[in-house]
Amino acid sequence: MTSSPNWEELRGKARDAMSRAYAPYSGFPVGSAALVDDGRIVSGCNVENAAYGVALCAECGLVSELVASGGGRLVAFTCCDRHGNVLMPCGRCRQLLWEHGGPELAVDTATGIRPLAELLPDAFGPADLNR
């Protein structure tokens, strides 16, 4: 079953996650939330580390929850900053999202809802491993 996204609900879940972020080094808490194709909502927050490079982005936590709670495909995604404003996922996280959402994943951006294919053109993905 594919549910149509309730963007306000998703943004609220991302803000909830952001409020629990562990970001003492950057002071830049991030939250993310996504709708799964079975109707579940998964979310994540960034988790930093004294070894700065080890920081986990909010999207890493989201993808971990997706897989640990049964998998499925991401169909709609949003990410927010400390003010609750929409934030673009970083490049590495676009790649994480590609694996579990693909080109049609609907991404919340300041310029509207856009397919992930627009944000990560000519992406490398699972199919490339079989060429």
Ligand SMILES: O=c1ccn([C@H]2C[C@H](O)[C@@H](CO)O2)c(=O)[nH]1
């Ligand atoms: O898409 C992004 C971009 C940044 N961050 C986090 C990483 C770091 O903890 C902080 C500042 O870069 O924001 C995320 O969680 N997701």
